[in-house]
Amino acid sequence: MLKGKKIIVGVTGSIAAYKAAIFVRLLVKEGAEVKVLMTEAAKSFISPLTLSTLSKNPVLSDFTQGQEGEWNNHVDLGLWADAFIIAPASANTIAKMANGLCDNLLLATYLSARCPVLFAPAMDLDMYQHPAVQTNIQRLQQFGHTLIEARHGELASGLVGQGRMAEPEELTESLSDFFGRNAPLKGKKVLITAGPTYEAIDPVRFIGNYSSGKMGFALAQEAAQMGAHVTLVAGPTHLVIEHPLVNRINVRSGKEMYEACEEHYATSHINIFAAAVADYAPAQVANHKIKKENDAFEIKLSKTIDIAKTLGSKKREEQFNVGFALETNNEIEHAKGKIKSKNFDLIVLNSLQDTGAGFGHDTNKITLIDKANNIQHFELKSKTEVAKDIIKNIVEKF
Known part of the structure; x- marks a missing residue:
């Protein structure tokens, strides 16, 4: 402790x-x-x-x-x-x-x-x-x-x-x-996803994004500090976490992340979907490195499984689900829509319009919206402090 x-x-x-x-x-x-x-x-x-x-x-x-x-x-x-x-x-x-x-x-x-x-x-x-x-x-x-x-x-x-x-x-x-x-989450199980997913094109190339995983890892650390047993499903990242109450599962693709989450979801009390999961993946993955032969190259993409939405459809009344929304316009309305479509109890909104927020930064600026449409704005803070705000809010509502 x-x-x-x-x-x-x-x-x-x-x-x-x-x-x-x-x-x-x-x-x-x-x-x-x-x-x-x-x-x-x-x-x-x-x-x-x-x-x-x-x-x-x-x-x-x-x-x-x-x-x-x-x-x-x-x-x-x-x-x-x-x-x-x-x-x-x-x-x-x-x-x-x-x-x-x-x-x-x-x-x-x-x-x-x-x-x-x-x-x-x-x-x-x-x-x-x-x-x-x-x-x-x-x-x-x-x-x-x-x-x-x-x-x-x-x-x-x-x-x-x-x-x-x-x-x-x-x-x-x-x-x-x-x-x-005084650990409010003592005895509770918390599932957290973090980082990007890499969707393979061939053995050496992939489709990914700029997520560092810093926000998800900060949430895992803070939840563990509150006494929770945390399962952290992490996409590719250099970050390290050593808290004894955190069980880290490393995955690469969105499919692997879903399978790891599905295994632990039923027994988890709180589920925080902080990972930036790729929305699309190559329909076919080449077995060998694709050679650069033509001026143009096309990749057919297929929609990936929506982890938060799929698991949210199975949510029990006693479970508490938290989602993340990274938006560039009409932020509040898009976030409210995700609360309904993915059965979230709370959503953490990031806007790429805010300097210092989003991928790669050590800071973040968030807005919390719950399913009753209560909105709470926060100033720009370190991701460690943002994690404390989020976990505190979860504890109060859960």
Whole structure:
């Protein structure tokens, strides 16, 4: 559940800060992208260089860095993260969080964060049991933050009791469980098509299109991040995806793509037809390379199977089908027509009139239209962010 997640680890002034090194290492090992924020007090217990090396990112503690005073934007940091975990969370930092104080980069980022916040207290037993600390912890929980309880054991003071920060393995498990509990597609099966299809003319030539598959792959990644078991049927593309919940099936032609989809369609809950399947294929495929002999050359084409329409005719009430429409004119009307003809619940409209949208780009600009003709427009975004918008919309409607 942590693979691909963007995690901010906040480290505060506690002897338990040494555990942050192991914790960060475990997160990176699980495939998470980690950025570490430290308070000045935390630097007395563990070196920023250690955490920078393990996280593979610069450790941030000041609002500016470098000789030219480059700004560490706490707002961007707060928007970047999928989760913010403060471990260890000292009594001082917990008090500041509970009361909205903001005297360092960690706290400024905390107040700016829109992502879930988890905190793992670490302090001596009498401090931990003090009514002021307990009140602050309860207040943070009332804010919706997740408490990772301090453990019972031997403390740095030599006393034995509750106040010991959870071990790095426990923190990692807690974070993974958190994402698992909050994975809206957990247990669901999602079928996604992506990329182009190549329709053979002869052994060395084909009819194809400019689709890169980037949008379909981004959707597969995001659906898996939401806990879904994804079957990704991909046409020819150089793209790579390694999420453990994604089963990739490589195909070449539209016929192969249909056969792979048909095999998985009946058991799939959500079906997203993002591939750019060729509408026509050569009626006859030459067994040998066709020689260049004449000035003119004709190829007879036959209509290929419409995968989305054919499978849409078999759609059960509990299934949710999503289509894509790439249009150059009368975009809205053409997209609405496809919703009806192909039995879509939702269609994603791209217009080639929009700069930065369509084939080959890392960005996309979409309009979502559902079967009730509700229309939602989005600004130009990266395809990763577009995938989040689409999957979020699917989750809400499904």
